[in-house]
Amino acid sequence: GDPGACRAAEAFLPTWSKEHTSAGHSAISNVRCEAFTSNVAAGSAETTIRFDEDITGLGTFHRRGTVHFKKSDSGWQVTLANIS
Numbered sequence: 001g002d003p004g005a006c007r008a009a010e011a012f013l014p015t016w017s018k019e020h021t022s023a024g025h026s027a028i029s030n031v032r033c034e035a036f037t038s039n040v041a042a043g044s045a046e047t048t049i050r051f052d053e054d055i056t057g058l059g060t061f062h063r064r065g066t067v068h069f070k071k072s073d074s075g076w077q078v079t080l081a082n083i084s
Contacts, residue, residue, distance in 0.1 A: 002045065006033035008076040009049050009067040016081050017053060026055045043071040049083070 010031045017026045031051040038045040046068045054060045065083030069076040 002033075002036045002038070002047070002076070005036060005045055005047055005067075005069055005076045006031075006049075008069060008078055009033060009047060009081075010051075012067065012078040012081060013049075013051060016083060020083075021053070021055055026053050028053055044079075045069045045071070045076065 010033075013028045013031065017028060029052050031049065033047045033049050035048040036045065037047070046066055048064070049067050050062070050064045052060055053063050063083050065081060067078055067083075068080040070079050071077075
């Protein structure tokens with residue numbers, strides 16, 4: 001994997017959670033990035049991400065998905081996250 005991309009994906013997770021979790025407060029833990037694939041010519045990449053989301057009152061959910069990035073001057077920027 002790419003540590004910078006994984007940090008960018010992890011930093012995006014609270015935003016993703018707010019957009020997709022309508023109930024209670026959630027806490028994200030055990031973030032793992034796997035299968036990083038980079039397209040240098042296009043300046044893009046994707047990684048498979050796994051994490052646990054503990055939603056107050058509902059329980060813990062084991063999430064998995066793909067996060068897509070574009071390379072910018074400041075590093076990787078998340079462009080799309082397909083997480084379930």
